[in-house]
Amino acid sequence: MGPLVPFIISEEFSLVIALFLGIGFGFILEQAGFSSTRKLVGLFYGYDFTVLRVFFTAGITAMAGVLLLGHYGLLDLDVIYVNPTFLKSALLGGAIMGVGFIIGGFCPGTSVCALAIGKLDALAFVFGAILGVFAFTEGFPLVEGIYNSNNMGQVKISEYLGMSDILFGFLLAAMAVGAFVATWYIENKVNKRKPVISGKLRNQYAYAVLGPFVVLGIVAFLPGKYDIINKRIADQKRQQTCVFKEMPADKLAHEIVNNYYVLNVIDVRTPEEFEAYHLPTAINIPFDQMMDRQYEPIFRQKLKTNVFYADSDTLVRMACLHAKFIGKSENYIMKESSTEFREMFFELTPPGPEATKQQLSLYNYRSQTAAQMTNLMESLKNIGAPVKRQVVTVKGGC
Amino acid sequence: MQPKPYMNPYLAGFLLGLVLLATIYITGRGLGASGAFKSVVIATVEGVAPQHAANTAYYADFKATNPEGPWKNFLVFEIVGVLIGAFFSGVLAGRTGLKLEKGPAVSNTTRIIGAIIGGALFGFGSQLGRGCTSGSALSGMAVLSLGGILTMLAIFGAAYALAFFFRKLWLK
Numbered sequence: 082m083g084p085l086v087p088f089i090i091s092e093e094f095s096l097v098i099a100l101f102l103g104i105g106f107g108f109i110l111e112q113a114g115f116s117s118t119r120k121l122v123g124l125f126y127g128y129d130f131t132v133l134r135v136f137f138t139a140g141i142t143a144m145a146g147v148l149l150l151g152h153y154g155l156l157d158l159d160v161i162y163v164n165p166t167f168l169k170s171a172l173l174g175g176a177i178m179g180v181g182f183i184i185g186g187f188c189p190g191t192s193v194c195a196l197a198i199g200k201l202d203a204l205a206f207v208f209g210a211i212l213g214v215f216a217f218t219e220g221f222p223l224v225e226g227i228y229n230s231n232n233m234g235q236v237k238i239s240e241y242l243g244m245s246d247i248l249f250g251f252l253l254a255a256m257a258v259g260a261f262v263a264t265w266y267i268e269n270k271v272n273k274r275k276p277v278i279s280g281k282l283r284n285q286y287a288y289a290v291l292g293p294f295v296v297l298g299i300v301a302f303l304p305g306k307y308d309i310i311n312k313r314i315a316d317q318k319r320q321q322t323c324v325f326k327e328m329p330a331d332k333l334a335h336e337i338v339n340n341y342y343v344l345n346v347i348d349v350r351t352p353e354e355f356e357a358y359h360l361p362t363a364i365n366i367p368f369d370q371m372m373d374r375q376y377e378p379i380f381r382q383k384l385k386t387n388v389f390y391a392d393s394d395t396l397v398r399m400a401c402l403h404a405k406f407i408g409k410s411e412n413y414i415m416k417e418s419s420t421e422f423r424e425m426f427f428e429l430t431p432p433g434p435e436a437t438k439q440q441l442s443l444y445n446y447r448s449q450t451a452a453q454m455t456n457l458m459e460s461l462k463n464i465g466a467p468v469k470r471q472v473v474t475v476k477g478g479c
Numbered sequence: 480m481q482p483k484p485y486m487n488p489y490l491a492g493f494l495l496g497l498v499l500l501a502t503i504y505i506t507g508r509g510l511g512a513s514g515a516f517k518s519v520v521i522a523t524v525e526g527v528a529p530q531h532a533a534n535t536a537y538y539a540d541f542k543a544t545n546p547e548g549p550w551k552n553f554l555v556f557e558i559v560g561v562l563i564g565a566f567f568s569g570v571l572a573g574r575t576g577l578k579l580e581k582g583p584a585v586s587n588t589t590r591i592i593g594a595i596i597g598g599a600l601f602g603f604g605s606q607l608g609r610g611c612t613s614g615s616a617l618s619g620m621a622v623l624s625l626g627g628i629l630t631m632l633a634i635f636g637a638a639y640a641l642a643f644f645f646r647k648l649w650l651k
Binding site for chain 1: 485486488489491492493494495496497498499500501502503504505506507508509510511512513516517519520521523524535536537538551553554556557558559560561562563564565566567568569572574575576577578579580581582590591593594595596597598599600601602603604605606607608609610611612613614615616617618619620621622623624625626627628629630631632633634635636637638639640641642645646648649650
């Protein structure tokens with residue numbers, strides 16, 4: 082599940098990947114003609130709208146792709162970097178960049194492309210840009226107020242407008258297509274060309290336009306990964322076909338004492354309940370957070386056995402069922418509730434004088450195991466509690 | 480040799496979108512350019528005037544948040560890639576060569592001065608706006624960032640608003 086950095090690909094190796102992604106970026110920019118300043122500013126005088134076409138198509142493609150990957154659970158949209166919004170500096174900075182664009186004829190990325198193929202004006206632009214950045218870093222105290230004012234956080238435009246991502250996606254794609262058609266007429270008019278287009282090319286463009294709308298339609302109307310999981314769970318429940326492997330508390334206690342290292346004892350109650358009392362060596366994965374990406378490895382691994390427990394029979398069964406659909410680990414549920422477990426082991430009442438031999442040996446077993454579990458917790462304390470893996474939000478930016 | 484024609488802009492845009500999507504999928508963030516310029520500036524300042532860099536809050540902050548130094552940065556490696564990729568494309572298409580491109584009505588000096596001033600404004604603006612056309616506008620659009628889209632509107636809005644006044648630079 083993406084993003085691959087930092088859990089699957091290390092930060093270090095991501096630099097190598099950056100180089101290759103940059104090669105792709107530069108190659109395409111140059112192929113599109115972004116290394117020519119006159120082609121770039123053509124956008125502002127109506128004789129060449131290449132920039133708008135490339136830019137919008139790229140934006141729509143990437144946006145539709147991000148939504149699609151997120152829909153099928155391949156990309157975690159909660160952790161990807163959404164550029165934060167600082168209203169004043171975004172608008173003022175953008176306006177200054179706009180002035181720089183019309184005077185200098187490049188933007189930073191395109192100037193690097195043009196420099197690579199030997200454009201001297203691009204060299205001057207890069208030199209100027211470095212001076213500009215230097216002016217900013219030196220004069221930072223003067224602009225710090227504007228730079229940090231109106232912080233709205235990592236807000237999406239769809240949230241701001243109060244619509245769903247997918248609806249905004251549709252609108253943006255429709256806007257882009259409208260802009261493509263309109264600018265085609267404008268460009269022909271400015272260049273005094275006849276607006277003719279061959280039937281074949283027109284059909285190809287029509288299919289191309291269909292592409293993003295189909296992708297957005299899939300995201301909007303077909304069930305996503307979590308819908309599918311929930312539906313399967315509901316189906317199985319309705320048909321009563323789910324089989325649960327149960328583990329009695331006595332057996333679990335024995336396993337904890339002897340094999341704690343091949344066991345994940347998972348408490349699916351709320352963190353407050355977990356704090357109040359939990360089984361020895363247990364980790365807490367609240368039921369409503371089971372789908373979180375940070376817990377996925379636990380349900381996918383095949384080295385340890387997962388044992389779920391809670392206070393309610395339904396909750397623990399639901400949790401086990403969820404786990405089954407997330408991964409292929411071996412999953413058990415504890416037959417007893419956590420309260421029963423505590424009473425059985427840690428709140429033992431010694432049997433009376435007329436107790437049977439069986440009761441006595443059970444008492445002995447349980448009190449011994451309880452002592453061993455307490456010992457185990459004591460010694461494990463120093464090794465460290467189960468590692469809490471925190472979701473890393475990607476830092477990014479230009 | 481006659482340079483080869485440019486790629487169809489929609490195809491180029493589609494491919495660029497895939498590169499951007501791959502970047503987001505792999506690293507969780509978009510492409511960028513001006514960040515690499517910032518690394519150049521900070522490395523230069525730290526190299527030339529270490530005393531000054533240590534005493535100025537901005538550089539000290541950068542050092543604190545980037546303990547591995549300005550060079551070990553995603554955007555720096557990416558921009559090196561851009562140089563390689565663009566050069567490769569230019570060679571394939573027969574577009575390389577030292578050349579000063581300008582509007583038909585301006586002198587070389589005017590063009591160079593214009594490029595430096597424009598570059599300086601762009602560099603300054605990109606730091607204030609937290610990203611340039613790639614990092615803020617394009618990548619911001621892909622993840623539907625409000626700030627990114629506002630910056631994009633501001634860039635193109637300002638350029639369109641002023642296009643008339645600078646037409647001598649570009650038109651006959």
